[in-house]
Amino acid sequence: MAQKKNAVIVGGGTSKFGVRQAHLLDMVQEAAKACADDIPGLKPTDIDGLIIATTMAGRHSSALNTAPLVVHRLGLRPTSICIRVDTLCAGSNSAIIIAKGLVESGIADVILVTGGEKVYMPQRWETNYTQLAVNDHDWDSAMGLGVPPPFFAMIAKMHMKRYGTTKEQMAHVSVTNYGYGEGHTNGHFAGRTLTMEQALEARLIADPFGLYDCCPLSDGASAVIVASEERAKAMSNRPLVYLRGTGQHATHSMSAGWPGETLAEWPHLNKAAQVAYKNAKLTPKDIDVAQTHDCFTISEIIELEELGFCKKGEGGAFVASGEIGINGTIPTNTDGGLLVYGHPFGASGARQAIEICKQLQGRAIHQVKDAAFGLTHNLSGTCAQHTVVVYGKEPVK
Amino acid sequence: MAELQKAEIVGTPALNGTYISEMDIWPLETQEFNRIYPFYDNLRAGKFTTTKCKKCGHIAYPPQVICPKCWSDELDWVELPQRAKVVTFTETQAGAPLGFDSPLIIAWLTFGDKSPLKHLLGRIVNCKEGELKDGDEVKFVTFSVPAHPIEVKKDTKVCERVFYAFERVK
């Protein structure tokens, strides 16, 4: 039996995120181009596998079988894998897990992992309406649960009630992430800044969330290359960034199956993280930089707790004390995260992977000094599933 | 002329007036389209029910075709408690999905330690904004939702539908 190979992320790029005058397939082409620009040694003919992550494609782009469309537009000729995956907001992070396994097993050598969404339609109502189909449609959606703010607002209220978390502490997340967003010209809110005063005085979206507590829905696409160590060396001289460990944990789809004692506890994220750390042979203390799923400010606070970066219930004080800043114990969402870079669901996991890749290669815009280990995390659905990927400059030995 | 042009914006003429189940916000409740249709029949009778496993006794929600604990397909229908308490809630004034009136009030409900159904996200109906409080008791209510057609050979069968929500116990 052939020896297990090491899988690495070589580089990647995103399209412009935002409300775009573009088709889904246009944005996937932009992301692929940005990925190739980031890896000068990459030739499209090197790519033997394609995974496209998208949720809205079937409805908004009338593209249920998306992978062949991407093959055609990118001029690819995949021979190892050619599939679409859908785990909503964790789409391309799930695709990275699949790509890791395929490369390590020798089934594939060079995989283009891409994700994208066309969210905005000719009439705005349609975007909110489609959200009813991404939850547990016949049960939770029939209760009116569509777009995420109402559900996460209840999570925030619960965390405030149980742990004393404040709106000011939540604003520390958005202000920090806007600082990190600076320089990321493809971000949805590129060029914008945010002060504590602006964050706290913003119009109410869903109590307790103001405008800046919520990430936008974005059109956009991202793309990365996952390859074997040998093939990566042939196309790039940069330091290798290894896919060390992954974990993905789902417990339910509908509210009746919620696994926590209350909405403020996310034991399913804790479990996914434990699995990923174990596979990566690391602990939370080893991680130098993290990209977590900051769909709302409260999400980042709870994620820092459940990922083991601070104690349960202390996430609010942790973010307010500057620990997620560039000189803090765990710089988090160093490219602006979902709050600033934006959130085209299937594209977000790969966008996070690009930032961790650059951090570990020492070429990030907001560089964490000597970053050697990084982590990405997505939640998906009504916080029903958690996906964690751990990266390092050395492979697991 | 401008009015004439506006009148011509029909979008997808082939679908005008057509029921599109892919865009339906309510479940396809009839026997032709699911195997848990007794749930909806029970709703019509004012009962809140689900399936209980004959083998291991597990009570699942939503109702199932097999038991999610032991995968037995021998299940019974049982009633669930109709009263719950509001743990926390959210009121949406703007941005409620098409088909739902504002304010759209959604609550995280707890049914108590003895209930097989511990918690649920439930819509609170017949309630004005600002009226609901944490800790309020709510009760199960049913209401009719739009019917849909099914083609039966050359005829059309009309499927009446029902759904449930919760309202404050005053």
Ligand SMILES: [Zn+2]
């Ligand atoms: Zn059973």
